[in-house]
Amino acid sequence: AAIVATTIAFFAGLFPRLMVSSLNPDWSLTITNAASSPYTLSVMTIAAAVFVPIVLIYQSWSYYIFRKRVTPKDAEEHY
Incomplete structure (x- = not known):
């Protein structure tokens, strides 16, 4: 349960981004871009x-x- 809760919290904190860009926040991969x-x-x-x-x-x-x-x-x- 702790692993599942940690994973959910991690992705909830990133929402709507899936992968954050280290160069420019505008270049982050979002759910819309990845669909x-x-x-x-x-x-x-x-x-x-x-x-x-x-x-x-x-x-x-x-x-x-x-x-x-x-x-x-x-x-x-x-x-």
Whole structure:
């Protein structure tokens, strides 16, 4: 809880800046400057909607295929 509270306090103190410039405060990276465009966010939403289920299905399949533990007896059978 202390780590979470410290992190929240740190970012709340920086708000709306994400990274403070040491050269000029006007050159600091803000939330608005760091945000992606609406088009980029819509494309990434579609990409995530397509690829996240594919990755989850692949990981489930991989877990199912390799679910059994290899024993020394299994290794002896292949020599």
